[in-house]
Every structure is written in C-alpha cells, then in structure tokens.
Amino acid sequence: MTLLWKLLRCHLSIAQTVGFALAGLVGMTIVLAALQAYRDVLPVFNVPDSFMQGDYLVLSKRVGALQTLGLGSSDFTSAELDELKAQPFVRDAGAFTPADYRVKGTVGAGGVEFSTYLFFEAVPDRFLDVGTEQWKYEPGDREIPIIIPRNYLNLYNYGFARSQGLPQISEGIFRRVSLGIDIAGNGRTERFRGRIVGLSNRLNTILVPESFIRWSNGQFGQGSEKQPSRVIVETDRAAGAAVSDYLARKGYEVEGDRRDDAKAARLLRLAAGGVGGVGLVFSAMSFYILMLSVFLLLQKNSGKMENLLLLGYAPVRVALPYQLLTFGLNLCVLLAALPLLWLVRGWYLPELAVLQEGYSPAGVGVTVLCGAALAALLSLFNAIAIRRKIDSLNRKKS
Structure with a gap:
C-alpha cells in the first residue's frame, strides 16, 4: 500500500488540495453554525408568547x-x-x-x-x-x-x-x-x-x-x-x-x-435558510474542487494506473489511496470546523441569554452528528466517482 501510494502521489497538487480544504472548511463551518444557531435560538422562540x-x-x-x-x-x-x-x-x-x-x-x-x-x-x-x-x-x-x-x-x-x-x-x-x-x-x-x-x-x-x-x-x-x-x-x-x-x-x-412580529418571523426564516444555503453552496464548491483535483491527478497518473491494472492490481486496490485521501481531507475539514463553531457560539450565546431569563442553549451533539454525516456523504460521493473512473480505465485496458 505504501509503495502504491508513493507511486500515485507524484502529481498531487498542494495548491489544489489547500483550495479544496479552505472551501470545504468555509462551507462546513457555515452549515454547522447555521444549524447550531437555529437550535440555540429555538428555546427563546418556544416560550408561550413567541411569534414563531x-x-x-x-x-x-x-x-x-x-x-x-x-x-x-x-x-x-x-x-x-x-x-x-x-x-x-x-x-x-x-x-x-x-x-x-x-x-x-x-x-x-x-x-x-x-x-x-x-x-x-x-x-x-x-x-x-x-x-x-x-x-x-x-x-x-x-x-x-x-x-x-x-x-x-x-x-x-x-x-x-x-x-x-x-x-x-x-x-x-x-x-x-x-x-x-x-x-x-x-x-x-x-x-x-x-x-x-x-x-x-x-x-x-x-x-x-x-x-x-x-x-x-x-x-x-x-x-x-x-x-x-x-x-x-x-x-x-x-x-x-x-x-x-x-x-x-x-x-x-x-x-x-403584531404585524412587525410577522415580518420578523419571515425575515428570521429567510435569514436562517439563506445562511444554510450559502453554507451548502460552499460545500458543493469544495466537493467539485476536490473532484476536479482528483480527476486531474487520475488523468496525470492514468498511464501508471493502466500499468498497475495490467500487472494484476485490482481496481479496488488502485482506487483505495485516492479514496482514503478524500476521506482524510473531509475528516480534517470537519475537525477544523468544530473549533470555529465553538468560537461562533461564544459570540452569539451571550446575546441570546439576555433575551430570556434562565436561557439554556441546545447541545452540540446533533450538530456534530450532522457534520459527520455531511463529511461521510461527501466522502461517499468522492469514492463512487473515483471508483467509476478507475473502472473506466480498467475497461479501456481490457
């Protein structure tokens, strides 16, 4: 596995990898912050007189x-x-x-x-x-x-x-x-x-x-x-x-x-949806950046991979290093987004505490699970795309 990875990583672009990581970090942070902020705000709006x-x-x-x-x-x-x-x-x-x-x-x-x-x-x-x-x-x-x-x-x-x-x-x-x-x-x-x-x-x-x-x-x-x-x-x-x-x-x-309350409710829903939408756009951008980087790397290494396939390496084994690369990058993006989420919460939680006596924010467990699910979903899509690319080379070789 180590020798195979050394052979395939020759054309790995550090700039493209960093670009994916930054776009993924921004997208993941926005998505998690929007979700957590929505859950933290719910206790304020769940009081009996809330216009929500x-x-x-x-x-x-x-x-x-x-x-x-x-x-x-x-x-x-x-x-x-x-x-x-x-x-x-x-x-x-x-x-x-x-x-x-x-x-x-x-x-x-x-x-x-x-x-x-x-x-x-x-x-x-x-x-x-x-x-x-x-x-x-x-x-x-x-x-x-x-x-x-x-x-x-x-x-x-x-x-x-x-x-x-x-x-x-x-x-x-x-x-x-x-x-x-x-x-x-x-x-x-x-x-x-x-x-x-x-x-x-x-x-x-x-x-x-x-x-x-x-x-x-x-x-x-x-x-x-x-x-x-x-x-x-x-x-x-x-x-x-x-x-x-x-x-x-x-x-x-x-x-x-109460007309102003109705306007505020609509604006709040639009703002929450807009922030979450922006985060998903950034996540989609990071996904495409990573796919372009991986496909470019696969294209540069297509000759080597064809030779490996001719030598008897299974397509699963040839695709594994690239799949592990995308999984590791998505995991790093998730781990880096969690401290940023903690910083964002530290900024807005005191403001929410002023709005309601005895305010208790929501836990972060659900948000972390959603972030892990998003990272796993992106990694799955990457793995499928990489495997399809390797299979196409294998069919071409045949």
Missing part, C-alpha cells in the same frame, strides 16, 4: 357613534364566533367572560389604605400563559386567585413609583400582596381576599378563574347571560397578510400590533 409559535390575538369590535349612543352592540354573536373558529388560520378561540357586578379593591400600606374600582374577566384556562396549581376556586372560598398583567407592575415601578419617590416592588413581593375585594350587586355586598398568583404577558386584563366568574355572576349579577365583547384567538402562524385582511374586512380590532 403563532399569535394569541385579543379581538374586539370597533366602537362607533351608534355604540356611544346606545343604539348598537359591540358584542360577538354566536354566528360570528362560529365563523371566526372556522377560519383556516385559527387554531382555537375562546370568549372573555366579564363580571356582571361592581368590584372594589383595597390594599393597605403603612397603616394607610388605598382603594379603587376594578374589573374582573375570565378566559378558558388553555389560553393562560401563567402555569399555577393555585388557579382554582370552589364556591364558598373567601380567597380569590388573581392574575395581573405584567405591565401593571412595570407601570408602577418605572412610572408611578419613580415619579412619586416610592420604593419599587419586585415580582416576588408583588405576588405576596393581599387585596381586599368588595363585590356589590343584586342588592348584596360581600368582602373577599384577592391573592395574586401570577403575572401575564399575554392578557391585558385582571383575570379570575372561570368557576369564580360563573358563581359570582349568579350571585351578584343580573342573571342574564351576555354575549362576549372580546375574544382571544390562537393562530397557527404569525399574523400575516391573510389574518390582517380578514380582521380588516370584519372590522375587528386587535390589542397591540
């Missing part, structure tokens, strides 16, 4: 002059809800159930009590973005679990507290706040205790369990079931043109503007 997972849209009808004069309704009818649920982009939909009575909240601080009128609403539990085992209510309980929008706490900490010289409140302390809840309606008044069990990023309302709303509406409400005026919709994609067109046609308004 679709949107949760809170819909309401526009309030016009007729509603202001009391001559029109902004509620959703059963037919409208059924039509909305039948839309192809809608994965699920649920109605907000409002409290049909007056609510007053009181909180004490330093011996001074502050009170204000509140409003309660409920949504089906499947639309909540706060996971808690405490989200339940049984008739007769004097304590009500409450979910508050996170922006309420932010408004207090970064707006009201700073302007009034008051201390800011952490989320942990805010959860320990106990509210006095006075409910009045239907000729009755009762006091409950409100306990904050979570902060919502998705729903901009004061939420209580559906079981409490149903019970309290029966006790303090007017006794008639009302049509919902707001609906929450889970879509199967980021809010794109089809969703926006439908909502505009029906005259529905969306809380918050």
Whole structure:
C-alpha cells in the first residue's frame, strides 16, 4: 500500500488540495453554525408568547357613534364566533367572560389604605400563559386567585413609583400582596381576599378563574347571560397578510400590533435558510474542487494506473489511496470546523441569554452528528466517482 501510494502521489497538487480544504472548511463551518444557531435560538422562540409559535390575538369590535349612543352592540354573536373558529388560520378561540357586578379593591400600606374600582374577566384556562396549581376556586372560598398583567407592575415601578419617590416592588413581593375585594350587586355586598398568583404577558386584563366568574355572576349579577365583547384567538402562524385582511374586512380590532412580529418571523426564516444555503453552496464548491483535483491527478497518473491494472492490481486496490485521501481531507475539514463553531457560539450565546431569563442553549451533539454525516456523504460521493473512473480505465485496458 505504501509503495502504491508513493507511486500515485507524484502529481498531487498542494495548491489544489489547500483550495479544496479552505472551501470545504468555509462551507462546513457555515452549515454547522447555521444549524447550531437555529437550535440555540429555538428555546427563546418556544416560550408561550413567541411569534414563531403563532399569535394569541385579543379581538374586539370597533366602537362607533351608534355604540356611544346606545343604539348598537359591540358584542360577538354566536354566528360570528362560529365563523371566526372556522377560519383556516385559527387554531382555537375562546370568549372573555366579564363580571356582571361592581368590584372594589383595597390594599393597605403603612397603616394607610388605598382603594379603587376594578374589573374582573375570565378566559378558558388553555389560553393562560401563567402555569399555577393555585388557579382554582370552589364556591364558598373567601380567597380569590388573581392574575395581573405584567405591565401593571412595570407601570408602577418605572412610572408611578419613580415619579412619586416610592420604593419599587419586585415580582416576588408583588405576588405576596393581599387585596381586599368588595363585590356589590343584586342588592348584596360581600368582602373577599384577592391573592395574586401570577403575572401575564399575554392578557391585558385582571383575570379570575372561570368557576369564580360563573358563581359570582349568579350571585351578584343580573342573571342574564351576555354575549362576549372580546375574544382571544390562537393562530397557527404569525399574523400575516391573510389574518390582517380578514380582521380588516370584519372590522375587528386587535390589542397591540403584531404585524412587525410577522415580518420578523419571515425575515428570521429567510435569514436562517439563506445562511444554510450559502453554507451548502460552499460545500458543493469544495466537493467539485476536490473532484476536479482528483480527476486531474487520475488523468496525470492514468498511464501508471493502466500499468498497475495490467500487472494484476485490482481496481479496488488502485482506487483505495485516492479514496482514503478524500476521506482524510473531509475528516480534517470537519475537525477544523468544530473549533470555529465553538468560537461562533461564544459570540452569539451571550446575546441570546439576555433575551430570556434562565436561557439554556441546545447541545452540540446533533450538530456534530450532522457534520459527520455531511463529511461521510461527501466522502461517499468522492469514492463512487473515483471508483467509476478507475473502472473506466480498467475497461479501456481490457
């Protein structure tokens, strides 16, 4: 084998080999970095409110002059809800159930009590973005679990507290706040205790369990079931043109503007696909450079190989040195790409950690396996091409 290799490597071009190695290294690094970056970014986008997972849209009808004069309704009818649920982009939909009575909240601080009128609403539990085992209510309980929008706490900490010289409140302390809840309606008044069990990023309302709303509406409400005026919709994609067109046609308004999220989602997918595509182009270029180098080497050594075949060397044995050469080069490219991948991850991982508390990146095992598979696939293609070239010389000799 050693003597055979010494004979065949005479015309091996170092420049062509280095050119293949550089092109292969660039291509392999880009492919592996794109794949690993995609896997590292997924934990950020897999949170419940990620626009990559679709949107949760809170819909309401526009309030016009007729509603202001009391001559029109902004509620959703059963037919409208059924039509909305039948839309192809809608994965699920649920109605907000409002409290049909007056609510007053009181909180004490330093011996001074502050009170204000509140409003309660409920949504089906499947639309909540706060996971808690405490989200339940049984008739007769004097304590009500409450979910508050996170922006309420932010408004207090970064707006009201700073302007009034008051201390800011952490989320942990805010959860320990106990509210006095006075409910009045239907000729009755009762006091409950409100306990904050979570902060919502998705729903901009004061939420209580559906079981409490149903019970309290029966006790303090007017006794008639009302049509919902707001609906929450889970879509199967980021809010794109089809969703926006439908909502505009029906005259529905969306809380918050998610159009930029849809654009960002599309741009992210295009960027990931573009980077991976560039890497594959470089890998294809390196493959062709290597094949051209090997074919040129085979052409220069064709006379020697024909002589070896005439001497009785099997085509498999003649092709083996060239196949080992391509395999070794592909292996070296893979091994050199892994440290570069580590450097690229060290650059972008701190940026991802800032975006999500407790961020945990994906492992590199899958990426390394994909890189090994790509190197093996390229080596296989090279081996097949080399063997076909040797076989053609053997047929010519025959």
